Amino acid sequence: MTNEELKKRISEILPGASFEEGGQWLNINMEAKDWRSFSNSLRDLPELNFDYLFCLTCVDWKTHLTMVYHLESTTYRHTIVVKSKLDRNAAEIETVSNIWRTAEFHEREVYELFGVNFLNHPDLRLLILPDGWEGKNPLRKDFEDPVNMIKL
Amino acid sequence: MTDKNNIQNNIESPASGSEHGNSVIGEGGIPVFPGLVHPTPSGGILVTAIDDVINWARSNSLWPLVFGTSCCAIEMMSTASAKYDWSRFGFEVARATPRQADVIIIAGTIVNKMAPVLRRLYDQMADPKYVIAMGACATSGGPFFYNTYSVVKGADHVIPVDVYIAGCPPRPEALLHSLITLQNKIKAGLTREQIKESSKVENEGH
Numbered sequence: 032m033t034n035e036e037l038k039k040r041i042s043e044i045l046p047g048a049s050f051e052e053g054g055q056w057l058n059i060n061m062e063a064k065d066w067r068s069f070s071n072s073l074r075d076l077p078e079l080n081f082d083y084l085f086c087l088t089c090v091d092w093k094t095h096l097t098m099v100y101h102l103e104s105t106t107y108r109h110t111i112v113v114k115s116k117l118d119r120n121a122a123e124i125e126t127v128s129n130i131w132r133t134a135e136f137h138e139r140e141v142y143e144l145f146g147v148n149f150l151n152h153p154d155l156r157l158l159i160l161p162d163g164w165e166g167k168n169p170l171r172k173d174f175e176d177p178v179n180m181i182k183l
Numbered sequence: 184m185t186d187k188n189n190i191q192n193n194i195e196s197p198a199s200g201s202e203h204g205n206s207v208i209g210e211g212g213i214p215v216f217p218g219l220v221h222p223t224p225s226g227g228i229l230v231t232a233i234d235d236v237i238n239w240a241r242s243n244s245l246w247p248l249v250f251g252t253s254c255c256a257i258e259m260m261s262t263a264s265a266k267y268d269w270s271r272f273g274f275e276v277a278r279a280t281p282r283q284a285d286v287i288i289i290a291g292t293i294v295n296k297m298a299p300v301l302r303r304l305y306d307q308m309a310d311p312k313y314v315i316a317m318g319a320c321a322t323s324g325g326p327f328f329y330n331t332y333s334v335v336k337g338a339d340h341v342i343p344v345d346v347y348i349a350g351c352p353p354r355p356e357a358l359l360h361s362l363i364t365l366q367n368k369i370k371a372g373l374t375r376e377q378i379k380e381s382s383k384v385e386n387e388g389h
Contacts, residue, residue: 161296169332176332183329
């Protein structure tokens with residue numbers, strides 16, 4: 032399906048989604064509370080069939096956080112990007128590790144680096160950071176570490 | 184071989200030797216083999232100091248420990264492979280165990296989690312051991328010097344380093360140049376270990 036057809040189909044599934052122009056793939060902005068049903072329908076609807084999550088990350092804009100998911104379908108080979116704004120003080124979103132298993136590790140990484148709480152995640156703990164780094168989210172823009180970080 | 188040619192040339196045309204014989208000087212002023220050749224009718228007698236011969240032997244057969252953490256490891260691998268072969272200089276086998284290695288080439292970034300591992304590997308190496316810090320990250324933290332919570336700003340915070348290489352990553356020729364520099368340092372008796380040894384002997388003499 033082309034980007035136009037995807038845009039049409041997705042606005043039928045999720046009326047509140049807004050689309051960004053420009054870019055090679057279709058960018059969808061949605062609310063965090065719709066993520067559970069939306070992600071299930073992205074994978075289960077036969078004409079969409081997004082079964083490959085190839086990137087799960089978070090971006091810290093200084094006023095808010097944005098979760099970014101890159102999804103592809105291995106049957107139709109179409110790709111979309113789903114973005115969702117999160118509040119910095121209450122960063123919570125539903126997990127997708129029960130839909131795409133790879134998200135288990137990626138969400139652990141976002142949890143340890145940005146502090147986003149993933150609801151219903153089977154095993155949410157630190158992935159690469161050593162013990163003692165709980166609560167400190169190094170990739171947030173307001174992270175300060177006077178010992179290690181030398182300011183430019 | 185170049186060594187034999189130099190010896191022959193020095194015997195036939197005595198140039199700047201001492202009163203006892205001719206030193207075996209190669210290119211660059213560094214002796215290819217330490218000592219003086221005392222010419223006799225049937226060839227020559229090589230008079231030398233054992234320390235110099237030991238240094239010569241050590242420097243020509245340094246076995247590196249595989250320690251590539253980051254992108255510099257790719258350049259190290261390419262130095263080790265056929266095009267820029269470092270086994271021409273004696274770095275024949277790259278030992279995986281520190282017990283059998285002489286030189287540790289820190290090729291890559293040292294992060295805070297890796298620093299105790301590096302220290303342990305260095306402590307497990309047997310004397311005499313040498314350290315080459317390859318690339319910008321091992322020298323000073325490199326591109327990760329500012330604003331990073333997890334990188335050790337230079338491998339010399341963890342272990343003492345003999346030779347630093349600049350570059351990100353340094354070309355294989357730069358790594359070979361640093362290996363030759365280390366060899367010259369060892370032959371001249373100037374590495375940290377050798378200075379420590381010689382000062383220890385002086386202290387014991389008091």
